[in-house]
Amino acid sequence: xxxxxxxxxxxxxxxxxxxxxxxxxxxxxxxxxxxxxxxxxxxxxxxxxxxxxxxxxxxxxxxxxxxxxxxxxxxxxxxxxxxxxxxxxxxxxxxxxxxxxxxxxxxxxxxxxxxxxxxxxxxxxxxxxxxxxxxxxxxxxxxxxxxxxxxxxxxxxxxxxxxxxxxxxxxxxxxxxxxxxxxxxxxxxxxxxxxxxxxxxxxxxxxxxxxxxxxxxxxxxxxxxxxxxxxxxxxxxxxxxxxxxxxxxxxxxxxxxxxxxxxxxxxxxxxxxxxxxxxxxxxxxxxxxxxxxxxxxxxxxxxxxxxxxxxxxxxxxxxxxxxxxxxxxxx
Ligand SMILES: [Zn+2]
Numbered sequence: 001x002x003x004x005x006x007x008x009x010x011x012x013x014x015x016x017x018x019x020x021x022x023x024x025x026x027x028x029x030x031x032x033x034x035x036x037x038x039x040x041x042x043x044x045x046x047x048x049x050x051x052x053x054x055x056x057x058x059x060x061x062x063x064x065x066x067x068x069x070x071x072x073x074x075x076x077x078x079x080x081x082x083x084x085x086x087x088x089x090x091x092x093x094x095x096x097x098x099x100x101x102x103x104x105x106x107x108x109x110x111x112x113x114x115x116x117x118x119x120x121x122x123x124x125x126x127x128x129x130x131x132x133x134x135x136x137x138x139x140x141x142x143x144x145x146x147x148x149x150x151x152x153x154x155x156x157x158x159x160x161x162x163x164x165x166x167x168x169x170x171x172x173x174x175x176x177x178x179x180x181x182x183x184x185x186x187x188x189x190x191x192x193x194x195x196x197x198x199x200x201x202x203x204x205x206x207x208x209x210x211x212x213x214x215x216x217x218x219x220x221x222x223x224x225x226x227x228x229x230x231x232x233x234x235x236x237x238x239x240x241x242x243x244x245x246x247x248x249x250x251x252x253x254x255x256x257x258x259x260x261x262x263x264x265x266x267x268x269x270x271x272x273x274x275x276x277x278x279x280x281x282x283x284x285x286x287x288x289x290x291x292x293x294x295x296x297x298x299x300x301x302x303x304x305x306x307x308x309x310x311x312x313x314x315x316x317x318x319x320x321x322x323x324x325x326x327x328x329x330x331x
Contacts, residue, residue, distance in 0.1 A: 006053035006066060014067070018058070025054040069185060075136075075162045075215075079187040132219030139226045142208075144198060146234040150266040150291055152200035159225070161192045161215070194225070201242065201294035202229045236264055242291040242300030247307045250274055255308045263304045265289050272304060280308040 007014050010024045028050045030036070037043035056062045056073070065076035072079075140157050164170030168179035170186045178184030196210050206229040214223025231239070238245040248263050258276035262269040263286060272284055283305045290300030311318065 004049065004053075004071065006057050009049050009053040010057060012057075021054070021057055025050065025058070029054075069187075072160075072162065072187075072189060075187070075189070079162055079185065133217055134220040135215035135217035135223035137223040137226060138214040139207075139228055141230065142196075142198065142227045143230050143232060144202065145232050146237060146239065147266050148198065149202050149229075149231045150200060153198050154195055155198060155227075156193055156195050157227075159192045159194060159213075160189045162187050162189045164188075196225070196227060198227065198229065199294065201292035201296075202231065203239070203242075203291075203294070204230045206294060237266070239291065242293055243303055244290045244300065245303045245305065248272070248304045249309045250278065250306045252308055252310055254278075255280070255306065263302065265302055266291075270302075274306070278306055278308075280306060282306045 007016070010016075010021060010028065012021055012024045016024070029047065032043045032047040032050060034040075034044050034047060056066050062073065065073040069076050069079060138159060140159065142155055142157065144153060144155075165172070165179060165182035165186055165188045167181035168174050168186065172179055172182065172184045172186035174180075179186070182188050194210075194213060196208075196213075198208060202208060208227040208229060210225040210227065212222045213225035216222050236246055244266070246264060248261055250261055253259075254261060254274055255278045256276065258278070259274055260271050261274055263272045263284075265286070270286060270289065272286065283303050286302040286304060288299045289302040292299050314322070
């Protein structure tokens with residue numbers, strides 16, 4: 001949702017009343033409802049956006065957070081907590097020069113910093129110590145090819161991690177004016193890059209958990225990162241569960257007399273014996289040659305469907321042979 005303005009989406013002013021918002025939503029929802037626009041993808045997308053906007057703006061608490069933090073409103077609680085921690089940290093580190101190093105290193109370091117903050121707070125500013133809190137889980141979409149899903153792969157993903165504003169050091173103000181970097185919020189976010197492993201066998205809709213790589217906790221453990229997988233469609237293979245369906249061309253003579261053909265698999269070709277008098281559309285099962293079952297050592301199958309190809313550009317001799325065949329086996 002980055003960059004989208006919920007008020008603009010609903011076509012209302014920022015100070016619109018609850019009633020105005022509800023009216024605007026109803027009008028737009030009627031206009032873009034999928035039942036009114038069957039098959040219109042852009043209307044459906046718009047309908048989803050409107051609903052998302054309404055869900056936030058119609059909720060008093062969420063709307064307040066959104067007004068303050070914009071599209072990072074979901075981090076509002078974390079921002080507020082981190083700000084509080086930040087001020088504690090300054091309390092016992094008056095120099096302030098080495099405060100909060102959010103960049104670089106691992107989230108694990110962050111936990112250390114927070115533990116340090118809490119530890120320091122215990123002796124010096126115990127009256128403001130916050131309860132240890134586990135960090136939020138994060139979700140990141142990842143698109144992979146079928147071959148990558150077959151073999152497993154790695155991705156470097158970028159995560160938006162909230163951090164105290166470096167300009168105002170989290171106070172939100174500079175010489176009593178709102179800080180221009182964070183617009184007074186005291187928090188900004190940085191992009192953190194992380195290399196993650198995607199196991200063999202993932203499918204569209206798979207959620208891969210990367211433990212401890214979510215939002216840092218405040219005294220508590222970090223949240224987890226979930227990779228939301230989508231697998232791109234493949235030109236040859238149709239995936240159904242962990243089975244792969246593929247059409248294979250079989251020349252007429254091979255189908256009639258028997259022979260051998262090559263079947264594609266995600267890791268190369270496999271020879272398949274075709275018995276004589278094989279009919280068009282017959283399906284051969286290549287056991288355990290399909291997609292790995294996620295988290296297990298076994299695999300699905302490949303189902304190869306025979307597509308008999310008839311000869312074209314016949315020579316005079318071939319034409320003669322077919323003519324004779326036709327005489328022997330009349331239709
Ligand atoms: Zn700032």
